[in-house]
Structures are given as structure tokens and as C-alpha cells.
Amino acid sequence: MALNRDTSVGYLTNWAGRLLVRELERHLARIGLMPAHMPVLLALEAGEASQKLIAERAGVEQATMTATLNRMERDGLVSRRPNPEDGRSQLVALTAKAREKLPLVEAAAETINQAALADLTPAERDQYFGLIKRIVGTLLARDGAAP
Amino acid sequence: MALNRDTSVGYLTNWAGRLLVRELERHLARIGLMPAHMPVLLALEAGEASQKLIAERAGVEQATMTATLNRMERDGLVSRRPNPEDGRSQLVALTAKAREKLPLVEAAAETINQAALADLTPAERDQYFGLIKRIVGTLLARDGAAP
DNA sequence: AGGATATACTTAGCACACTATATAAGTACT
């Protein structure tokens, strides 16, 4: 049996992921944001957090989050201040400029969800969410177990 | 309703995609390959092809494929020759070194598939493949329609 | 035949992911 993309979870999932990011990019461009900003907005919507916590919630490595936050700080979307309770750590917060965009971001996220799931029935949408979450769970368990 | 990653197709799909690439990367490292090499191997398994065709089959832009093929050529995995029938085009082929790795690549792909789907029943696996393919189809149609 | 258009590829520049390694600050142990 030769290599076959139609029976490869990785190929299909990654492809769908990239198409979704492209779609998101198009929507966010009008708002002045980038895809990697989304999980940061999500993590900081409720208030300040350390970079480590933001990275964990976003599911990316700390070094990746450092770079993303550098760009966001450069663009006036977040501010950093030293954590008074821990000299190693920084507390990151959304700026007013970023907060203003939140409603637009929510609308864009909703639009993309609808577009991607347009051809699925409500039952199928639930199925998809259930399955993809279980796959993520399986991979995370594997990841944590064998580093 | 605030931003929520548990109801975001993009967030979950992209996350799963990245976890799968990470897993693939780990396996391919032992073989001396990278994730982006996979669709090239797939496209060239049967014989030579132009860069445009490889890029199309891989689902990436031509500029991305140029860079990937440059790295693969540097690493002795592919060779390029001018297309005798079209002066603009290059014909790319796998080297013997790349062909030797194909069986190992197939085994790695199979292992990852099994690992990712470990917690799903056969019926659920079919469901997942069906749903993700329809989502890709929807996004592709949208992409082609609104450029 | 010659000029417009289309196509194949490259280049340049950026975003964002990773690993590996360094730095600095906290914690713990003797």
C-alpha cells in the first residue's frame, strides 16, 4: 500500500487546519490582527496572566509565545509589567486598543465556524467536535507520556 | 458569548493538526526527513512532475514548494532538470536516497494514524474521515469562489 | 509578425511553529 493522503489523519487534519487559518487571516486582516493573537486574546479577556500560562492555554511552546507577545507589544495590543510576587515572571494585559477589537473578533470567529460547518447537519457538527476533541486528547496523552 | 476554544472549529482542528505534525516530525527525524517532504514523496512516488503540479497536490503555494524543494535538493532527496517541452518548467524527481526511505515513511505514517485514532472505534474513524473531508471540500469551494 | 496576456518559477519579506540553550530568580536542603 503506497502513501495515501485520503487515509491519512495528519494530512487531512493539517490541511483543514491551514485552510481555516487562511480564512481567519483574511477576516482578521480587516481588524488589524493575526491568527496567533486569538488565543492570547482568549487567555487575557478575563485579566492579566503570566506568559507561561498564556502559552499553556494556547497550546504552544513558551518560546513561540515570547515571539508572539513581542509582536503584539510592538503593535500596541498588549502591555507587560513585572510580576510583583515573582521576579522571574511578567504579567501581560490587553491594551484598550485590543479590547476594542474583541467584539469584531468574536464575530469573525463565529462567521468562520458557520462557513466551515455549512455543509454539516447539527448532529454532524456535534459529532465532529466530539471526535476532534478525542483525537486531541489522545495525542496530548501520548505527548505527555513520551517526551 | 465570549471567545471559546471548545466551540471553535479552527482552534481545535489547527491544534490537532499541529500535534500530528509534531508526532510526524519525531518519527521522520529518525529517517532523516521533515514533515513537508511527505506530500512531495507522495507526488513523485510514481515519477517526475513539475513544481506546479507538486504544489497543487500538496495544497501549498508555489513559492512554498520552491523553498521546500530547494531544501530537499540541498539534502540530496530530489533532482531537478529542465522540462524539454517547456522552457519555463522544471521536472523534479526523487533520488535513490529518497526512494530508499519510502518504506520507512509509509510505516511511520501508518503508526501515527493508528496512534491518533487509538481511542476511536472503526465506525468513528470512518465518520471522522468523512467529516473532515467534507469540511476541507467546503473550505476549498469557498477559497476558490472568493479569492 | 508583434504586442498583450498568461503561466512557471524565483525572490524578498514576514508570521509563527519548533528545539536547544542561556540567564535570572525562586526554592529547598544540608
Place this chain on the structure above:
DNA sequence: AGTACTTATATAGTGTGCTAAGTATATCCT
């Protein structure tokens, strides 16, 4: 108190994706 370990962030280097713009060759059309 001082040494060893752990933890939070930063830096360096690479791969892989994108868009936009450049070059060279084909094709088409009058």
C-alpha cells in the same frame, strides 16, 4: 549561608507557510 535544583523568560537558529512582486518563456490575437 551556600550549593543544587527548578522555574520563567529570552535568544538563536531552522522549517514551513503566506503574499507580493520580479523574470523568463509560451500562447494568443489582430
